[in-house]
Amino acid sequence: MKRIAALILLASLSAKAMAFEPFVVTDIRIEGLSRISAGTVYNYLPVNKGDQLTKEAAQRAIRALYQTKFFSDVELEREGGILVVKVVERPAIAKLTLRGNKDIKEDDLRKGLKEIGLSEGETFDRLSLDRVQQELIRQYYNRGKYNVSVNPHVTYLDRNRVAVEIEIREGKVAKIKQLNIVGNRAFDDKEIRKDFESDTTNWLSWYSKDDQYSREKLSGDLEKLQSFYMNRGYADFAIDSTQVTIAPDKREMYIAASVKEGEIYTVSDVHLLGELILPEDTLRKLVFIHTGDTFNRAAIEGSSNAIKGLLANIGYAYAKVTSIPKLDKEKRTVDLTLYVEPGKRVYVRRIVFQGNTRTEDDVLRREMRQFEGSYYNQAALDRSKIRLQQKGYFKKVDIDKQLVPGTEDKVDVTVKVEEQSAGSLMFGIGYSQYSGIILSASVSQNNFLGTGDSFSLGAEKSDYYTRITGSYYNPYLTDNGVGIGYNATYTKTDYGNTDFANYETSLKSFSSYLGVPITDFSNIRLGLGLSSNKITSYEGYTPEVLIDYQRALGHYTEHAWTGTLGWNRDTRNSYWAATRGGLMSANVDVALPGSTVQYWKLYTEANHYWPIGGGFVLYLDGQVGIGKTYGNQTYDETWGPYKAGDKVDFPFWQNYYGGGVRDVRGFQDNTLGPRLCAGVDANGNPIQADKRGYCNGSYYNYAQPVGGAFKVLGTAQVFLPLPFLKDINTARVSVFVDVGNVYKDYNSFEAKDLRASAGIALQWQAPIGPLIISFATPFRDKPDDKHYEERIQFTFGSQF
Template identity: 35%
Template sequence: MYALVAAAFASISLAAQAFNPITVQDIRVEGLQRTDPGTVFNYLTVKVGDKFDEAQASEAIRALFATGFFDDVRIEVDKNVIVITVEERPTVAQINVNGAKLLEKDQVKAAFKGQNLAEGRIFQQEVLDAAVNELKQQYYARGRYSVDVKATVTKLDRNRVGVQVDISEGDVAKIKSINFVGNKVYSQDDLISQMSLTTPTWMTWYTKTDQYSKPKFGADLEAIKSLYLDNGYLNFAIESTQVALSEDKADVFLTINLREGDLYHTGDISFAGNFDLPEAELKALVAAEPGEVFSRDTINKTTAAISDRLGKEGHAFPNVNAVPTIDEAKKTVAFTFFVDPGKKTSVRRINIYGNNLTKDEVLRREVRQMESAEYNLADIKRTKERLQQLDFFSEVNIDTPVVPESSDLVDMNINVVEKKTGNLNFGVGYGQGEGALFQASVSQANFLGTGKRFSAEVNTSQASKVLAFGMNNPYATPDGVSFGWTAYLRDTDPGVMDLGQYQTQSKGIGFNFGMPTTEYNSIGLGINAEIMDFKVSELSPDYVLDYIKEYGESAAIYSLNANWATDSRDSAVFPTKGFLFKTSAELGVPPSDINYYKLNLQSQYFYSLPTKKPFTFMWNMEIGYGGSYGGSNEYPFYKNFYAGGVNSVRGYKSGSLGPIDNTDNSMGGSTRFVNNFEVFAPVPGMKDDKSMRLSAFYDAGNVWGYDQDINFGSIQHSVGVGFTWISPIGPLKLIYAHPINPSATAKTESIQFQIGQLF
């Protein structure tokens, strides 16, 4: 375009003043306001003393127009002097954006800057048009097809312009229908279930999955492709897609044309290449079996497993390729895995970047790959896991670039992005049995960048009020022995929960030590001292009054604690697989008023059921047992176990199972058993939302007193359904339960809930 305009101007100028070739004595530039004269001279091929003719003049005009700096360029000759007259294009003085809500104003300006439109730059109308179009594309990608963008240019003084961008974002286009053409193997519902996008449902006001998004649609197409390729349809293809809009651009109609192809089975599997591992060991890593339905996923898993295994042997860059051989007559596909392990590699140096606050040693003590040691992929992956578990960083990335001129050496670069680790939280909640509560807490998980954790908490409810402080150092010694302390004040009123009309006030301090025994197991030891005062009345139960009569209105409690745990769950919030086992012991020691012991065991198992929907089975079992020793003839009532409520046996009032006192209130006991079977499922219409889920459960459990025999025939049972939601105001549980065999003294509740920090 510039060349054509330049040529036009050149022909006009030269026609108006034709000249014979001259020897240039001087070059003069007129009309410049901002542009440096040197910029003009840089684009000229002629210098003082050179010959200059009409062809060179035309070329010079073209070159100056091509810079984009000028609206007009004229070249004239005055004797032997070249006179270049230019008219500069205006600069953008300001860009104002109005009406942007979905995108921040800075995002809009950044999009314009990417198209070379920004304050201080040369204004060009074609650049503005391209920037407006790019902005529309960003809205289209978010489903805003009715967006209207108007750009107004206003001339200002000193050859400047202002750009006013007015945006009417419009409404998000909703998906009216999703149609598949060519599908026979899977139904419409089967295919739609693979997609994150949906037509409007009763929950799409929250999930927004009925709002069309081009990136999400692309991901859904890949999910459908995976469904076919993972179930034998090797030649499956999505031949075309249509995204149609209604006239008002408010509704979207999706049509997906498929070619399913034939069903293929897996043929023979062989290996080729030069590898150190026995072929039998490689075969053990193969996820596919000859004769089974072909699955791309199992082939990819096999390739990854072989690469990982070679990585454990020091091969940083193995090359594993699965080459198919298709037999169209038998409809089978055989695979040959070509394995090239590459050279064995060592790690020269470990470099850490991005830890501006966190001290270097805090990261290095989590690193499992050693410098100057053989490359080990398992150690590198575990390093990343441990760094992520610190919860100090929003991102942890590890790469292993080759050391220049050393093909058998790599560096291990750890790049982290720190996040804020200090929290100041305020919360309110409500729990049946606990009543209303207010909570405030301040914590710093990475105190002064040392990896130590400090916390202070205020928690109040009708049943319990707590003020607590604590500090924990996970690496009190270089070997990973942790040390921590807690100090607290606690007031409780069991009467609020129908657990006896009395109150306690306690203050205590505790110290704990911990040590990992393996990557997933740990043990801990602790010592605690607590002074507890009792407030009673004539309505207090006999067992409390009898205790006070014998031991007084104050109890001194000194205890030793030990625990061991192993945890392989894939998530601490909503696990789908893995195992958790915890056991702990508490021992009251002299000079405590009563020598007692208290044992706890918890086992949880999670398993993802092999169903189309992501169902998870959970089995939870808890056992608690307490007693006395050293001549003591009773177990202290303030160490009793309780059962019943949202977090144990649902359908029964919190803490209500087991023996009752002379005032018909629950009193807990020294032995506790709880067993839960539960199946979790996503909420219909919520697709892949991770914040909420439904469940169906069967619970069983009871509590027995210190002087009672354990009778499993007295176990209370219940069944029901539950809803869990990590809501913006805190975690929420809603339960509907049916007690199966409530005892005569049991207190039942069909509907139970908790919201807030009680979860």
């Protein structure tokens, strides 16, 4: 067809160019123009005044004007020495309408049409419209929609314009009726197809859409099939044929793949050849397949990638490692060669940032671990990308490299970012069983004026507390990453509206801190703060021991100078949905001399994620908190168990608490640990709770949790790969075991008193904020816990 069209065009050009004999052009006149300027025609016309116009030159001129696609007809005529160019302009597209497209987004479709010249304002070309029609049909076929129809309609308007309407009737996706693997003997169909994206209709198909045929999905599944066998030693495995048949109604697909399994091969030897650059022993450590191992393509590819990665970290950005397996079919062995081609060692000439319309270049540059003028380092670039993503004000970060034109040893690195809003004005509502309804309002900016500084102001109110906060942080007080921050807080709390002991606090505090990086993964925090906390207790409602503590101390308002030292190491690969890495932290707060009570609190945590295969992820977490007074501070008066002159005990308002949806699940928030009754008996002694936790034997009067100065918590959790939760960044399901408790102090610790529960949990990044739901059953508890056990627990809505 293309040859016929070419011949027709050639004949037409000849006919239109034979109306004159060769002559010298003294002038050129253009006729027939309406939208296109004469200057545009002159630019494309390969004929100038003074040229001799031959038949061949005329044909070239006509061809050049046709190729602009501006004209539907071009003729050349002669009037004496004047060349007359008569043209008929193609119409302009005044309006382009798309109807019926659901599977392909309109923005994506219009973008694709524009790339081939079919968009409003462009010149209309019928051939382009035909190509669009065929391409759309092909794309829908690839999506399994064989009933699709694409009908373009062209309406001619005045002033040489057209309106183009493309009507699409997508039809239904063809469903996979049968999917058969023929020739497999070593493995059954279920095992082979376990990771396939394509499947016949099943009870989850409404969600996974795995029964909808797609050419791309089938191609990917066949690649998985080949990898399945070659990762298990079948080095000569082959897919002999693939047959896809569609039913006459174009609604059902029948797929059959014939395979030749071959035999299992072992590795007879592994060679490293080529220009190794590094000592062979160093590279050998990155080879994951060895003599005597069963052939494994994944291990070979992993070895190649590891060697390329190491070379890329020392400047060889374009290194190649080619695996060359030599099969001995009689011995069923593979002689494997990894051929290394490092290429030129390159260094980075320039780092360019694109897309940061609000953020200053310096904010991005200070996160880069690759430097200009130094050798290319892939690991440094990967770390730079993670650091930029962790900033929170970039939706997307891409880093690319390009060879500097005319060189072989220089690259420019381009960092492309897509900014997202780093500020917010929020009015929110949340709920937790612990806090009740939570109302909040806040204004925050994590990238103040594009400097990378952050600040926030917020207010929050729940059933038991009112909180107002303000903060500011400059992450780069110095060039080496030392940051400085300030926090101010006012909190009024009525613990009587919770499961805490019945008392109230009114806290005002201000603090400043320095963040000092140690490595890319760890930092320390140094802080100094001032606080004033008024504690109000009530006779008959607050446990008597707490009232006696304040009386013996002689103060009802606590003043404290607080010093803070913290250390943090974070190697997680994601904040929300980590699958590897972990977090280790230790934080100590010290109420310095001159405070109402001199004490210190130490809290440590260590956790880690391990992928354990099949999409399962193991998570282990351990936490320990301990608090104690120091110095020679003593009580002023004798009240209850507190004697004048005795050393002051740890203040109860700084106690640790345990239990809840983020702690030992299955127990109500903050209810684990020591519990005390309110009031005194007839002899003036504090009322004691019985084994069931009742005060005065009353079912309606339970002992109040008061927390303690020592806490332990451990969690073992396995995240599950569920087919209907493919995006773990949105939702995750896990099974867990929690163990922990709170004790009066370190000396009171008894392993037999540890509480434990097991259950299942859902974490969901809902539009209203993080949602956590757990169903837990305590399997290690005591009779006095029964009132505080809670099987289903949940919390949602952001808190700050």
